[in-house]
Structures are given as C-alpha cells and as structure tokens.
Amino acid sequence: MAILSVRGVTKRFQGRNGGVKALEDIWLDVDQSEFLILVGPSGCGKSTLLNIIARLEFQDEGEVLMNGQRVVWPGRDRTMVFQDGALFPWLTVQKNVEFGLKRMGVKPRERAERALHYLKLVRLSKFAGSYLHELSGGMRQRVAIARALAVEPQVLLMDEPFSALDALTREDLYEELQDIWQRLGTTVVFVTHNVREAITLGDRVVLLSGRPGRIQEIFPVDILRPRHIDDVDVARMAQQISHAMKSGHARMNEEEYDEDEERTEEIDLLRLLNSSVGHHR
Amino acid sequence: MARTLWATVKDGTLLAATLVSMRRVLLGYFVSLAIGIPLGVLLARKQLLQETIGSLVVGFQALPSICWLPLALLWFGLNDRAILFVVIMGSLVSVTVAVEDGVKNLAPSYVRAARTMGTWRLPLYTEVLIPASLPALLTGAKLGWAYAWRALMSGELLFVSLGLGHLLMEGRELADMSQVLAVMLVIIGIGLLTDRLVFGLLEQRVHERWGTARA
Numbered sequence: 001m002a003i004l005s006v007r008g009v010t011k012r013f014q015g016r017n018g019g020v021k022a023l024e025d026i027w028l029d030v031d032q033s034e035f036l037i038l039v040g041p042s043g044c045g046k047s048t049l050l051n052i053i054a055r056l057e058f059q060d061e062g063e064v065l066m067n068g069q070r071v072v073w074p075g076r077d078r079t080m081v082f083q084d085g086a087l088f089p090w091l092t093v094q095k096n097v098e099f100g101l102k103r104m105g106v107k108p109r110e111r112a113e114r115a116l117h118y119l120k121l122v123r124l125s126k127f128a129g130s131y132l133h134e135l136s137g138g139m140r141q142r143v144a145i146a147r148a149l150a151v152e153p154q155v156l157l158m159d160e161p162f163s164a165l166d167a168l169t170r171e172d173l174y175e176e177l178q179d180i181w182q183r184l185g186t187t188v189v190f191v192t193h194n195v196r197e198a199i200t201l202g203d204r205v206v207l208l209s210g211r212p213g214r215i216q217e218i219f220p221v222d223i224l225r226p227r228h229i230d231d232v233d234v235a236r237m238a239q240q241i242s243h244a245m246k247s248g249h250a251r252m253n254e255e256e257y258d259e260d261e262e263r264t265e266e267i268d269l270l271r272l273l274n275s276s277v278g279h280h281r
Numbered sequence: 282m283a284r285t286l287w288a289t290v291k292d293g294t295l296l297a298a299t300l301v302s303m304r305r306v307l308l309g310y311f312v313s314l315a316i317g318i319p320l321g322v323l324l325a326r327k328q329l330l331q332e333t334i335g336s337l338v339v340g341f342q343a344l345p346s347i348c349w350l351p352l353a354l355l356w357f358g359l360n361d362r363a364i365l366f367v368v369i370m371g372s373l374v375s376v377t378v379a380v381e382d383g384v385k386n387l388a389p390s391y392v393r394a395a396r397t398m399g400t401w402r403l404p405l406y407t408e409v410l411i412p413a414s415l416p417a418l419l420t421g422a423k424l425g426w427a428y429a430w431r432a433l434m435s436g437e438l439l440f441v442s443l444g445l446g447h448l449l450m451e452g453r454e455l456a457d458m459s460q461v462l463a464v465m466l467v468i469i470g471i472g473l474l475t476d477r478l479v480f481g482l483l484e485q486r487v488h489e490r491w492g493t494a495r496a
Contacts, residue, residue, distance in 0.1 A: 056393050074396040086394035089491045090412045100398040102408075133492020151398065 002029035003187050004053065004155055008062035011048055011213075021212035022048045026062070028206065028215065030155070033185045037202035039192055041245065045213025046191045050159050053189065054080050066154065076100055079148040080157040083164060085140045087132055093143050094119065094128035100151035118146040121180055138169035142176070149184065158190040162197065171229055174200050178226050195238045195245070200227045207244060217244055232270050239271070294448065299467055302433060302444035305361065309368025310429040317373050317425065318418065321380025322410060338377055346371025346432035350439065364436045364444075371432025376425040383417020384410055415487055423480055430472070 006028040012019050023045045030036050038046040051057040053064055055074045064071050066078070079100065087096050097115040106114070119125040122142040132140060141161055148156055162170045178201065181188055192198050198205045202221055209216040219241060223233045324330050324338070349370045353363035387410070395409045411418070437446020445464050452460030488494045 054397055056396060074399070076397075076399040078397065080394070080397045082390055082394060084390055086388075086390035088391065088394075088409070088413070090415060091490075099395075099408075103399050103404065131490050131492060148397075157397075 003032045003067060004030040004189070005065040005068075006049070006053065006062070007065065009049070009052060009059045009064065010061035011045070011052065011057070011059050023052075023059070024212040024214050026213070026215060030187060030189060033187055035181055035188045035190065035201060035203045037190050037192065037198040037205045038208060039195060039198040039205055039241070040208035040213075040216075041210055042193060044208040044210030046193075046208050047159055048213070049208075050080070050157050050189065050191050053155075054078055054157050056080075076104065076151040077154045078157055079151060079153040080159060081141070081144045081148050081161045083160045085144040087140060087144055087147070089132045092128065093124065093130050093132070093135070096132070096143055097147045097150050099147060104151065114150055115146075118150045119143075121149070121183075122146045122176065136169075138165050138173060141165065141173065145177070145180070149180070149186065153186065155187045155189060158188065160192055161190075163192070163194070170197070174229060175226060177201065182225070195241050196229050196234055199223070199234045199237045199241070200229050200231075205241065207241060209245075235271065295463060295467065298443065298445045298448040298464075299471075302437065302446070303471070305364055305444065306368055306429050306433045309365050309433070310372055310426060312365075313369045313372035313376055313425055313429065314422065316369075317376030317421070318380050318411070320373075321377040321382075321421070322384050322406060322414075324377065324381045325384035326410070338374060338381075341370075341374045342378060346428060347435040347439070349432075350436055354440070364433065367436045368429050368432045372425040372429035375428050376421045379421025379424055380414065380418055383414035383421070386417070387413050416491070416493070419480070419483055419487060422483075426475065426480075434468070 006026050009023055009026040010021065011023040013022050026049060038049060040046050048057060052059050053071075055064075055071060055078075071078070088099065091099070094112065094115050097118055098111045101111045101114055116125055116128060119128055122145055124139060124142055124146065127135060127139065132143070135143070144161070162173055165173070174197070190198075190201060199221055205219040205221060207216045207219065208214065219237070221237065223231065223237070227234055320334075320338075324335055346367055349367045350363070353366040357363040357366060391409055391413050392405070395405055400409060433444070434446045437444040438450055439446075445468060449461060449464045452458070452464060
C-alpha cells in the first residue's frame with residue numbers, strides 16, 4: 001500500500017536562457033515503511049523533488065498524494081532533515097527536539113519525556129542541556145534526526161543529511177539510521193549523490209537523470225541488512241548503478257575512498273575476480 | 282576643584298535631574314523598541330510593506346533627531362510629551378533598520394525547518410524569527426539607546442527644563458564649571474553602566490548560547 005504517491009510531477013524553472021525542466025513527469029509510489037533513495041548527479045532535481053514532497057516548493061504540474069489525499073502545505077506528517085541540520089542555535093539540544101512537539105501543544109512534561117526518548121535513540125541523551133556549538137557536525141545531524149522523528153511523522157524526508165560529514169562519522173550514522181529505521185518502521189525518502197551510501201541504506205534506489213529531471217531507472221536492493229559501505233555486494237551494485245548513470249550521459253562523483261589504501265585494493269581485486277569468474281551468491 | 286564639584290552636587294539637584302532624564306529616556310526607549318522591533322520584522326517579511334513604508338523609514342534615517350523638536354513643540358506644546366516624542370523618533374528608526382536587516386539576512390533554512398514542523402503565522406515570528414535574529418536585535422537595541430540618549434540631551438539642552446541637559450546649560454549660564462563637569466561625569470557614568478551591565482550581560486547570554494565570539 002503506497003503511503004506516498006508522486007503523480008506526473010513537473011517543475012520548471014525560468015532562467016535567463018529560457019526555461020529548464022528541473023523535473024519532468026515524475027511518477028513514483030513509496031510504500032509504507034520503505035526506505036527509498038533518490039540518487040543522481042548534482043542538478044538532476046532530486047532535492048527539488050524532495051522539497052515538492054515536503055511542500056517547501058511547489059510543482060507546476062501533477063500532484064503529490066499522501067494516503068490518497070492531496071498534500072498542500074508543509075506539515076509534521078512529512079518532516080525533513082536538512083543537509084546543514086537547520087537546528088536552532090538559541091535553543092538547547094533538548095529544546096530543539098521539543099520544538100515540533102511544542103507546536104503540537106504537547107504538555108511540557110510529556111514533551112521532555114518524548115524528547116529524551118528520541119535523544120536516547122540517537123545516543124545523545126547526555127547532551128540534552130548543551131547548546132549546538134558544543135556539538136560536532138555528526139552529533140548535530142543526529143539531533144536533527146531526533147527532532148524530525150520526535151513528532152512521529154509518517155514519512156521522514158532526508159536531504160543529503162550526511163554529505164557534510166567525514167567518512168568515519170557517516171559510517172557510524174549509516175548503522176544508527178538503519179537501526180532506528182528498523183525499530184520505528186518509519187517510511188524514509190532519502191536524497192544523496194553518493195551511490196554507495198544509497199545502496200547501503202535503501203530498499204529501492206531511484207536513479208534520476210538531470211536536465212530534464214526524469215526517473216532513469218529503479219534498482220531494488222536485495223542485500224542483507226545490516227549493510228556496510230565497504231561490503232562487496234554494495235560495491236558491486238554501486239558499479240552497476242554508476243555505469244547506468246554514466247550511460248545516461250550524467251556525470252557523478254563516486255565516493256572517494258580516501259582513508260584505507262589496502263581496503264581499496266582488496267575490493268578492486270575482488271571485483272576483478274568476480275567479473276572474470278562470474279557471480280555467485 | 283573636586284571638592285566644590287562634590288559639594289555643589291550633593292544638594293540633590295543632580296540626583297533629581299538624573300531621575301528626570303532617566304525616566305524620559307527609558308520610557309521613550311522602550312516605546313521605540315515596542316514599535317521598532319515588530320515594525321522591523323514586518324518590513325523584512327512583507328514585500329508590500331517594504332515597498333510602501335520602507336522608503337519612508339530610510340528617509341527618516343537621514344533626519345537628525347533634534348529636527349523633530351520644533352514639530353514636537355508645535356504638536357504637544359511645552360511639556361514632557363514633546364521630549365518623549367523626540368526620543369522615540371530618534372531611536373525608532375535605528376532600531377527598525379537594524380531589526381529589518383537582521384531578519385532579512387536570516388538563513389532561509391530556519392524558516393524551512395520551522396515550516397516542516399508545522400509552524401505558521403505568529404509562532405513563526407515569536408518562536409523562530411525573533412530569537413533567530415537576536416544578535417541583530419541586540420545591535421539595534423544598542424544603537425537605539427545611543428540615539429535615544431542623544432535625542433534627549435539635545436532636547437534638554439536646547440529647551441526642556443528639569444533634566445540633566447538643562448542642568449548642563451544652567452551650569453554654563455551660571456558660569457559654574459563644577460556643575461558642568463559633574464553633569465558630564467554623570468552622563469558618562471550612565472553610558473558605561475548601561476553598556477557594561479545591561480548590554481554586556483545580554484551579549485554574554487547570546488554568546489553563550491550561540492557560541493559566537495570564541496575566536
């Protein structure tokens with residue numbers, strides 16, 4: 001049963017050189033509790049699509065349905081985690097997480113309880129009283145996730161939430177996010193330009209090509225969870241999707257494996273073996 | 282010389298004058314904040330207002346506060362209300378402009394995040410926009426205070442009775458140097474006090490929360 005439906009969404013931008021179609025005729029269904037990834041090169045419209053779902057931007061054609069109803073405004077049923085966190089520096093960590101709850105009219109004591117519950121989920125309950133500048137980037141994104149989850153949305157939207165973080169922190173967060181997702185069963189729509197990240201996290205990976213933004217291909221990911229970014233299966237599938245991307249005349253940056261030279265060689269070797277010997281499960 | 286200063290002053294006139302001036306400036310200042318802050322926020326957010334009132338505000342900025350005095354006297358007559366008006370007008374514009382600037386330059390992600398949390402209308406302003414622009418608001422408040430004080434002094438010097446400015450002029454007319462100096466010292470003292478105690482503390486709080494002024 002599709003919880004979120006994108007139907008024939010088209011979005012145009014008027015530039016000085018004439019119009020450009022950021023998105024063209026997008027049809028997409030997202031199932032309950034699914035972890036869906038939107039991946040593609042920069043400028044392919046994936047963030048625009050997410051913003052349209054969140055109703056931070058509006059489409060020119062088509063509609064977005066949630067549980068069969070048209071969505072018009074932004075709302076707590078579709079909260080978003082932004083790339084820069086977009087947390088409020090004048091509030092403590094706990095008050096940040098409580099923000100949505102306060103808007104809902106939840107009483108202070110219950111607010112605090114729920115906020116602490118979600119802070120525990122992202123393993124930051126010790127920092128409830130801290131201010132944002134006392135936290136690292138990775139910690140701040142975890143607060144952003146806690147804030148978005150505290151209002152118990154039907155769909156969690158994530159716009160390249162880990163792109164600004166270092167590789168090590170990202171890996172921790174992949175594990176944490178998969179764990180949280182499996183526990184809560186929230187539907188997630190996740191945007192990234194990083195193919196390996198997409199495969200590590202998603203049930204389905206939707207590849208978008210840019211200018212005009214169209215769905216090029218959808219890849220179901222059957223790899224067993226929990227997945228890690230350096231799993232061989234992940235790497236293999238990443239190659240497959242990257243090829244598709246390149247063949248779609250798109251440019252893209254595959255993740256830079258900058259930390260461990262040995263691991264890269266190992267994976268290259270495995271790839272070589274796999275491609276010459278054949279796949280086996 | 283210092284002795285005569287002390288003596289001249291201790292008979293209560295200085296204190297009385299200070300209280301009068303302080304009452305006027307504080308009242309005018311807080312009124313200008315009460316009008317200026319919401320006005321600044323609205324100007325930043327509503328395009329229509331910006332296009333209509335916006336240029337008016339900018340125009341007023343060019344007018345030194347003392348120029349309001351003749352108008353005030355004609356309107357309100359020879360009383361406290363006139364000086365209050367001058368103080369308000371002197372402070373209002375700088376507060377408004379600083380606030381408008383601060384809100385306009387806010388990172389859009391705050392508003393977007395707030396929207397996804399289901400925040401609209403009044404709560405958007407009170408819970409997001411105003412706290413987010415607090416550093417700019419503080420700047421506006423400091424500027425407003427400086428202008429309010431200047432407006433008051435020029436008003437009292439030129440015309441109105443009973444305040445510190447008046448005492449200053451009186452000192453000149455009586456050729457009483459110690460009185461003049463005493464008043465000046467008081468004015469300087471008030472300035473330092475407000476800067477350190479009031480604004481200093483507020484800025485401290487902001488730095489604590491926002492993590493600014495660390496480098």
